[in-house]
Amino acid sequence: MQLLHRGKVRDVYSDRPGELILVASDRVSVYDVVLPTPIPDKGKMLTTLSLWWFDKLADVVPNHVISAEDVPGEWAGRAIRCRQLDVVQVECIARGYLAGLGWESYASSGTISGVQIPAGLVEGDRLPEPVFTPTTKTAPEDGHDEPMTFAEVSDVVGAELAGKLRDATLELYRRAAAIAEKRGVILVDTKFEFGVTPDGELILADEALTSDSSRYWRAEDWNPGGRQVGYDKQYVRDWARDLGTWDKTPPGPEIPAEVVEETRRRYVAMYERITGLTWE
Incomplete structure (x- = not known):
């Protein structure tokens, strides 16, 4: 598992060719600055709501989601396996x-x-x-x-x-x-x-x-x-x-x-x- 990028909120990993794992954290940023205090459950809420919307809008534009289950157990609920683009x-x-x-x-x-x-x-x-x-x-x-x-x-x-x-x-x-x-x-x-x-x-x-x-x-x-x-x-x-x-x-x-x-x-x-x- 290779860490490719650590963003303000999400970390991006790679473990297979052509695929990425996006892991949403509880970090919160404002004005491009990550604040030192996390918001509990934020990463899971972002991931779950994204998946809900991806499903609702899939007929408008295809999305990058491969799986929300095929991810390491420690990130379950806040990670998405997706296509590398x-x-x-x-x-x-x-x-x-x-x-x-x-x-x-x-x-x-x-x-x-x-x-x-x-x-x-x-x-x-x-x-x-x-x-x-x-x-x-x-x-x-x-x-x-x-x-x-x-x-x-x-x-x-x-x-x-x-x-x-x-x-x-x-x-x-x-x-x-x-x-x-x-x-x-x-x-x-x-x-x-x-x-x-x-x-x-x-x-x-x-x-x-x-x-x-x-x-x-x-x-x-x-x-x-x-x-x-x-x-x-x-x-x-x-x-x-x-x-x-x-x-x-x-x-x-x-x-x-x-x-x-x-x-x-x-x-x-x-x-x-x-x-x-x-x-x-």
Whole structure:
């Protein structure tokens, strides 16, 4: 078993040609900094929710999953055996509502990633149509992900692949948002990563629609005009930002026990509402 990469949250191993094992940890990162305090069961929740979404969306875009059972026993429940792919070096983001960096960009320029957005919207508003707002895929040690226009994506990966990435990202978002809506959940935005097989097939990789890679709001909480109540990693981001004493560089601050507990509660609540299953 060879460790190939240790990411902010996931570790990547290889034990067979053409296959990888993705192991999700309980680590949590904000502003590209891994905080020293884990969130109990987070790795299992990310893995289980990803698998649920991979299954629901398999007819939209094939995914990299080989097995969630054929993994070493010590990682059971938080690991996925998957296909090794040529990873596309673009973070593919779909936004259906104004929040986070999307809201900040709109408030300052009226655009997000070069996409013109109608005037007069407020923070938390629903966009007329979901938009594709990609970013660079930058290692934390090299800086932060930066917004890209569609033309810039085309320059990096070629026009044909860029079009496939945009179409797949938006269709995955639309399908997932419709599923979530039936369960009283608003899928605000989400990030996808894709890989390509040797014969050029586009494959959905990494994770899918977890509370780490997506923003989720409960429908009953939605109140455009300010910061919304997030059931995702935004809760930890907001806590870190509101400290007022951390400059967003390593080392990150310890997370208080009550924030850890509330973060875990929100992850569990969203998992249960989306899937209809009870977390155990």
